[in-house]
């Protein structure tokens with residue numbers, strides 16, 4: 001029987017509908033390596049196990065537990081939670097890390113309820129002290145940092161995508177352990193049919209993007225919002241927006257960054273014509289570098305910006321794009 005390290009950290013890795021490891025895998029395994037020995041759990045079609053295990057090894061998983069779908073393609077969440085319960089019983093980890101994705105949050109909540117574990121949500125970092133694993137959070141619109149820990153048992157921690165930069169050392173041949181999973185028979189929503197939403201954009205997805213360029217009401221119209229997209233394309237960035245820009249119909253709701261939109265933690269966040277209301281900052285304040293362009297020097301966005309330009313976006317941004325294009329030549 002495979003022995004697992006005493007400081008094992010179990011990482012549940014989302015698998016995309018195309019059968020690839022989700023982009024969040026690198027950050028999750030990197031976070032796990034900060035606090036112990038990463039052990040990955042992959043629930044996927046058996047034919048994909050070997051390839052996915054190698055991919056997880058390349059991201060730092062020394063051991064990979066593999067479970068067949070067990071109905072995960074026809075029922076929501078429960079088959080994955082069943083696999084996580086089996087994995088956790090086998091590994092006896094010090095913590096369980098899950099992506100703060102829609103599916104990850106669902107899995108983490110169900111798993112924590114079923115095993116009476118502590119649940120720490122939307123962590124932006126993890127650490128260890130003498131008593132065990134800690135989760136760090138950015139709360140109240142990024143105005144405070146808080147730390148949570150479990151008083152008993154291994155905490156289940158959902159980690160914000162893009163928040164952890166640490167990358168674990170690659171493992172060329174991870175130990176692969178096929179997992180025997182007993183179906184719990186717990187009630188699950190059934191997937192009866194689905195429509196594939198084909199993304200027509202070549203831009204990166206907002207959630208988890210390394211660079212994000214967002215526009216606000218200051219852009220003035222849907223037509224003029226094209227300037228935001230132009231800068232994003234020059235940088236290879238995803239496009240985001242403030243709620244005011246969404247409410248004004250410049251872009252769809254899926255672009256909204258903030259308390260009631262998407263939370264992002266990119267390496268670079270550029271805010272164009274965005275005032276920096278607390279509800280917007282809540283979704284972007286953990287970005288590593290924040291650049292703001294706003295014609296009002298007193299706009300609150302400058303309080304969190306690393307670089308700020310007080311100026312008109314229609315004057316500043318075309319110059320920035322021209323400079324970027326010139327650099328590419």
Ligand SMILES: Cc1cc2nc3c(=O)[nH]c(=O)nc-3n(C[C@H](O)[C@H](O)[C@H](O)COP(=O)(O)OP(=O)(O)OC[C@H]3O[C@@H](n4cnc5c(N)ncnc54)[C@H](O)[C@@H]3O)c2cc1C
Pocket residue numbers: 215216217218219241242243244245256257258259260261272273274275276277278279280283293294295296299311312313314
């Ligand atoms: C419950 C609740 C939830 C919310 N959730 C969210 C959320 O998830 N995300 C979010 O973004 N907001 C959210 N809001 C709304 C939030 O409070 C703000 O109203 C919103 O963020 C403002 O968007 P804005 O900065 O684009 O617009 P404004 O506040 O109108 O700011 C526009 C800025 O553009 C600048 N500007 C104008 N023209 C130019 C120009 N030519 N060049 C340069 N700068 C220019 C102005 O100086 C101004 O600072 C929420 C509000 C509530 C009550």
